[in-house]
Amino acid sequence: MGGAERWCVVTGGRGFAARHLVEMLIRYGMFHVRVVDLGPSIKLEPYEQKGTLAEALRSGVAQYASADLRNKAQVLKALQDVEVVFHMAAPDSSINNHQLHYSVNVEGTKNVIEACIEQKVKRLIYTSSPSVVFDGVHAIINGDESLPYPKKHNDTYSATKAEGEALVIKANGRDGLLTCCIRPSSIFGPGDRLLVPSLVDAARAGKSKAYFITNMEPIKFWEFVSLILEGLGYERPRIKIPAFVMMPIAHLVEWTYKLLAPYGMKVPQLTPSRIRLLSKSRTFNSSKAKDRLGYAPIVSLQEGLNKTIESYSDLRRDHHRIADTLLWKDKKQTLAVALVLIAFYYNFVASGDTFVTVISRLVLVAVVFLFIHGKLPQKILGYKIEKIPASSFHFSQEMSSQFAVSVASSWNETVNVLISLCKGRDWMLFLKVVFFLLIINFLGVVSLQSLFRIGIPILFVAFYVYEKKEQEIDALVLKVVSFGHKQKSGISIVK
Structure with a gap:
């Protein structure tokens, strides 16, 4: 050199x-x-x-x-x-x-x-x-x-x-x-x-x-984001969600990432540190x-x-399927997704089968699909059938090493959290752990069927309704928040 x-x-x-x-x-x-x-x-x-x-x-x-x-x-x-x-x-x-x-x-x-x-x-x-x-x-x-x-x-x-x-x-x-x-x-x-x-x-x-x-x-920052989005043909962000509302969701997303990262989950955009970064001047x-x-x-x-x-x-804006689906902008696509979710619900969720049974049924469907897919010719009526390469199913040595490192890192992080809790000094950490355990408790009480029945309709209706009635909903939320602050102030004065 x-x-x-x-x-x-x-x-x-x-x-x-x-x-x-x-x-x-x-x-x-x-x-x-x-x-x-x-x-x-x-x-x-x-x-x-x-x-x-x-x-x-x-x-x-x-x-x-x-x-x-x-x-x-x-x-x-x-x-x-x-x-x-x-x-x-x-x-x-x-x-x-x-x-x-x-x-x-x-x-x-x-x-x-x-x-x-x-x-x-x-x-x-x-x-x-x-x-x-x-x-x-x-x-x-x-x-x-x-x-x-x-x-x-x-x-x-x-x-x-x-x-x-x-x-x-x-x-x-x-x-x-x-x-x-x-x-x-x-x-x-x-x-x-x-x-x-x-x-x-x-x-x-x-x-x-x-x-x-x-x-x-x-x-x-949000003005900067809006200029970029408008330049690419998208609308300015109009939904305003308070940081304190998003923070618990961000903690849940971060925990999910830590759990699923070894299996290939990508780094989420919604994290507590990022919300704090974006919500402060x-x-x-x-x-x-x-x-x-x-x-x-x-x-x-x-x-x-x-x-x-x-x-x-x-x-540039040419297609954004998730938003179009949830906002009913492409009604055929929305109905198709809804039908798939309904079929999934009745075949795998509503039956009330055990977790093992549901997994085995999903594996069975996957095996049948892969077998039929493998039997299909290269072309059907002029349409080329893309074959799934065998390498897609391989688990490389590098992935194995990453998985082992991730498991060890998760274990060490959990131990560090327990050590910090034992010292009794970090109240924020204590509240995070309590909140996490309460969520686990809630998920344990509510059945998967109930979550599916409630969550899917809300997903397809809430975004559509909010887009149509954004100003009215924002005004209502503002009134509720203001009322809450007044009540809190009143209680403090009484004390």
Whole structure:
């Protein structure tokens, strides 16, 4: 990996923002760029095949190195003969896994710092997050770098990013290493070049500080979402649900994900930490980055929105079956789904059979379907019959390992919850456990038949009625909430 050239490294170099940083560094021309990520080899997207990175890889201006930040030996090798490191690697923030976040954001960052010192790296720029100063409870208006870390963060991702940031700042000046942390806010868009100039300038400045990076055009989150949706041909969100109503549902969704994640359930969008994040105002002041780094947004908010909308033309409104079904916009489709659900109910739910019987019957139906499907010819009346590949039913070694790790992680998390409860200090955790057990108790009392009979009609009727009578229902809910607050105030006064 040696050579007379000046090299820089981008960890997590195949991430969204990091890809654009890599391209700009290549165009900038000051450094050769080493892209470091987990994959054994680099796989370019179709749009990258003839782009800047592909040409740089062919010419030797860029190279790829596979490394796990949790393995110091691999990090040392990746940082060999490097002058500047842009540390951008981090797990998906939506995954609420403390062990994963801690091992990468804290222990991995420690390895990067130690490797920088051992390899005589001159500058380390750490990509942090505005969430490091957010507790999930208090809003932040025009916050700047003087904000302290909260005692308790909104989620494990934010907490571990804060720990990593503190380590990087503390490492400034050790054996000649200069460090800097940048907190980019709300990255979006295909040409997201807002962060890159500040990162390059920070590599020159070498001052151990943290800087908020925004486009200096504050906008309400839901207004931002509405502009994106309207640009793609969708209606603005009109349903307004209080956060306190959604929070219990989010906790249930999060618990369901933890239970079913080993079986392939995708990370849900509705989580408690995300609701807290979206229901609190957060604006940040970038004056420090502007004054000390010469930072200025390259792309305006409107231009960024336009480019984002153009790049996602494949997501323009053409079909959204679930919404159309529930709102009766496609009556044939709605009736078809309703008939399928009714058939399922009478064959598998209303019979009152045991759980084992229902499962065996479902397996029987699946076996019959697969057998008939396998016997069908490749084409029927000109229509091609897609065959299900055998690999779809295989359980790979990687999946087995992930399942084992998930089971162990769930067990350890449960033990940690019990330990915390035994200490008797965390009231919020206690209330969560009580609420969860009450839900289990409710589900145990109500039969599956009752849930199906009540839930399905509500699902098909409630959304339709709300769309037609939105203003009246919102006004009624507001009156009920106001009445409840008045009653509560009255009781408090009497006391």
